[in-house]
Amino acid sequence: PTRGRLRENLFNLLVYLQTHPVRLAKNAVSSTDRQALVACLLPPVLPALSPEAELDFLLHLGRRTELLTVAHGRLRPNRNPVRGWLQAGTAAQMWMLQNAWRADPTWNDLWHVPELQPQNTGWENSPLRARAAILDFLERLNAPPNSWLAIDGFLNTIKQANPDFQRPNGDYQSWYIKNAAGEMLMGFEHWDAVEGGLIRYLIGVILPLLDVVELGKSDSGAVPDLFQITAAGQQFLARTPPDAAESQSAVRLRVDDKFQVRVPAQASLYDRFQLARFAEFDQRTDRQAVYRITRASLNRALKNGVTAEQILAFLTRVTNNQIPLRVVERLRAWGGRFSSAKIEQATLLRLKNQQMVDELQRHPAVGPLLGEVVGPTTIILPAKTAHRVRQLLREMGYLE
Template sequence: MADLNSTLFEYDLHLLQIIANRWDVDLDTRDEKIAAARLAEAMLIPEQAAHEWSRLSDAERGALQLLLASRQHKMPAVQFGRLYGEIRQVGAGAREREKPHLSPKGIAEILFYRGLVALGFDESKTGLQPYVYVPDDLAAILPIHQTGYDLSAEPDDLPDEIEDEELGDDEMEEAELEIEAPPHQQKGDTTLVDDMTTLLAYLQVHEAKLEEGYLANEVQDDLLAQFIGPKEYPRLDLLIQLAGQMGLMTVVNGAFQPIRQAARTWLESSRTAQVKTLVEAWRTSDGYNELWLVPTLEPEATGWQNDPTLPRETLRGVFEAIPGEGWVSLDGLVDEIKAVEPDFQRPGGDYSSWYIRERRTGEYLRGFESWEVVEGALLKFIIAGPLHWLGLVDLGMDAPDGTPLACHLNVFGKAWVGQGDWPNRKDPETPLTLDASGKMLVPRAASRIDRFQLARFTEWGAPADPYVYLLNSKGFKRAEQQGIKPENVETFLQRTVHTIPPHVQALIENWRKAQGASAVIQKMLVLRVDTEVLMDVIWDTPEIRRFLGVKLGPLAVAVREDQWQGLVSAMQDKGIPVETEI
């Protein structure tokens, strides 16, 4: 932040005089710039600064010490104000009339009118916002060794996260983060990779039409039924958003479709590389907005916007600063963020302009008092949701199906926060197997590009490890619709399973011979008569024939399914008796 000269140069003469009186300095000028320079010169005399320091109360020194221990000797004004009161901003005229320096609202104003702290603006994660700070050169000479709040040996070793420290009160204890391993644990895994493969295959073989810009509900349900990982809508939304973010799919004629070359490149990558690309896409995605997916919250679109990347970076920074291999309490972690960086997603600490209801009560959640219900719930959702789905954290519970109460960074999570290199393991050679009936088994560990290709010309079985795909006429019909030929299937099978069973080879040969032809079993309405003479009369009567289809022999003819009632009326009009057995 600014030095003392730059700070005082922004003040009017009346404010400079108030500060000068506190420091026993005679300005003896009406020129603001000269007055500011004289005052700064006097305040930067170490003996003068020590004298002013000695006049502070313990509480005032504690507040000042909090700023001095913070990075760049600054703290967001709204955060400092929650602890030590607001610094009211008034013009020279109002200040002369109201004299706020004689009745300060709190410790913050006491320090402000003593010139020990100032207000300024600086960039933050949420944009430009006001800060309370101690001018750099003044901070350097304040005799902090003369108080019980001695932190003189600390600043060089303090982590960057102390920039937004709130743990200044004696009564505030350090949050307890590490806990014993919970009795029930849910390991983070890489099933998101498998379900991304399934998503791309599904979009390749189905026409996934959009309704109001998103997948129809029945399509979402059908997709979830194909997933091997948690069947949750926010997780499906994560996959869709990441597929778009990574350029794996696009919208064509009102439907999602894979972008073939980009999808192939990703599908051919190793599993560890695929996880890394998913994590990187999520880290920067603004299309996936966790705040709108927290099950206990109901945000309203009234024009306000949040930046979904800020909570993710906040969590990443906190995890990065946690040493050790132990389990971390979710409550403790949330408490730590509330103490250290509560305004991580609120520009300027604004807790009143976002319209968010509590889903259970329908009440609007406003003010800092709603922090646990909004920010706290959001942080826990991100940990138990995206971080777990991406395979970065394990979760711990008291009961098998209990609410997560702790988390643990695994090897992927440690790489995400910079505590190690990203895993770079080569995928094991995992064969596909094909039995005599045409059932093909594909383990999760097998090549994703092979499973994607296989899914294009087979009937899908229920999702499991291994996946099941059936080589049959239904799958071959799907293949034809995509321009896949019998020889393409043969080449794939020869490469992946080497030997094609006779039954499967026969299926492929029959498909080859029947290309372009089809056989269909369907229900049909039939008009049957007793004599060929009556059939000729019916067939030669235009008013009746218009309701008929093809002849099925000398005594039977197909009836259009939606026209049979018209046929009955037409025959009765011509005096031909008819009975129905429908």
Template sequence: MNPAGGVNPEAVRTFLEAPRPVALLQLWQAWLHSPECNDLRLMPGLQSEGEWRNDPIQARQAMLDFLATVPPETWWSLSAFVHAIQQHHPGFQRPANDFDSWYLRDVESGAYLRGIEHWDAVDGALLRYLISGPLRHLGLVQVALPAQGEEPTAFRWSSWAGALLRGTPPQGLPAEEERLHATSSGRVFAPPGVPRAVRYQIARFCTWEGTKAAAYAYRITPQSLERARAQGLEPRHLLQLLARHARQVPPTLQRAIQQWGQHGTQARLQHAVILRLRSPEVMDKVRKSKAARFLGEPLGPTSVLVRQGAEEKVLEILAELGYLGEVV
């Protein structure tokens, strides 16, 4: 971040272009030493209230000290690990073992979690969150799940943990050498092995669609191209990016991007309410009635668009004219 609180473009560029092991080390150290990234206040299921302060760096360091007792290459019960800390070091993140000063509320029940009787719901939950969340995502630990989508029950150190804890880039990370996969439907898929800088650049032109088939999924849309243009990025830049980093670019996709750059959006889909009448004579009467202000573009001699939300008004006016209608 720059002094004004915004993103530092040069720092972002340096990170995205760094070798993958170096970038992972940078992420790990940035999180480990960040007072702004407050894990307790970010933890799902809890809502913090008031002006009390906690020290996230102290909590992380205490957790790492506890984890240092776990042998390498050994699966360890997560619940047993948390229980041991509860028994021997319950105040690991609490100044002077004060369990009453922090105002934390359970989001689901609305109950305030003050007092040591709520240790597992706050302090224990933080330990579970740190191991199954940040430490897992930053490559320090692996976790075991009973089934897909369930909470982890065990963990162990990863093969990268030793290097990261020593402050050196880990070895053995796969190289970022994969290419984008662009489809004729306007979707772009980026496997995890696509360079981070390329994923960042393609995201600036696209709408995010989540992950699909072990790849990050994006979609090129008029809205995403407009957003890119507002940042000074033109369709030709997208075509150059795809030409350099995609396996191939379908000709129809190239034409669609080029034509959008020249003519803007050329097709739109919209939800519409259509009024269909029995004859042109009835249409003429309706257009001369109070319903006219609710009607839009004609679609034919007996069909016309109706403004969204005006269905009931139009039906009432039709009834006054002697025509009973229905919404289907």
């Protein structure tokens, strides 16, 4: 159930951050914005991963890969890296994310294990050292394709072969780590809780998200206790990049006369990202995502500088020119009416004669502040300049 989850959720965050302002305070997202971002994610499927923890990993990975950036205090997609990632094939997209995590010293896996509470007392661990050791053990398993392995068996293999895989000099006394009950976990007797907890976190959370392993159950209803290495995982562990010639075949979108746009699951993320600029997400199934073009979603795109003709050109391309005539006509009509009228507050300046109108229009201080002349002796004063014009007219003797 986790295959493709990371890619889909990261895409959802990119879309939301493209269309909604999310500002950072002290490099952190507000609780209100966090709730909105969590709502963008697919329903949770991993027992050991809360939606909030998944969001933290996604935001960290997004910034680490430079898909997300901070500009003027706002968290938003980084245009060129995002375009390149969206246009890449699925395997290349995942390869980028997998290797960003593999080489990232700033995401400390041990400090994200849900059952552990590391204490910041000055001791340090190396996430790269532990990560590399566990991945090396996985690669050396040489498991046949589609074979299921016991998670407990994998833990025992590491415990017997290299129990100190993350502890320089086998030091089990200087790391201050508590369990959820607040009990200190110092000494080798707590290996299963600390080292075992880290291994379970990688096997049960991080690696399934990265499509390196899949989880399974030996008993119906039990928590996952089995795993198998995916084909993509075998490539990742062997450091074999995907075929550079991989390309996404053209997958057509379908638009109906109710303004629904159906996007097959195999469609390009780049096309979906462009669609999301002027359409609202409606629903998702395993086979497709459904968007709906509404007046509000179209106005949002028009306000951001996208034209109705650009939208129609995009839909023509992704549907192979299969757009209902009703949709074409309505989009053009909506686009033509956008911003063709506006309502604003203003003040009317009435003068005694045309000569006074001409004098004020020529005045170097007053003239630039005046609005449109709407009658022989009437001028509109914009709301933002009315107060200043009133002051000047008093100084010039036009007003009492």
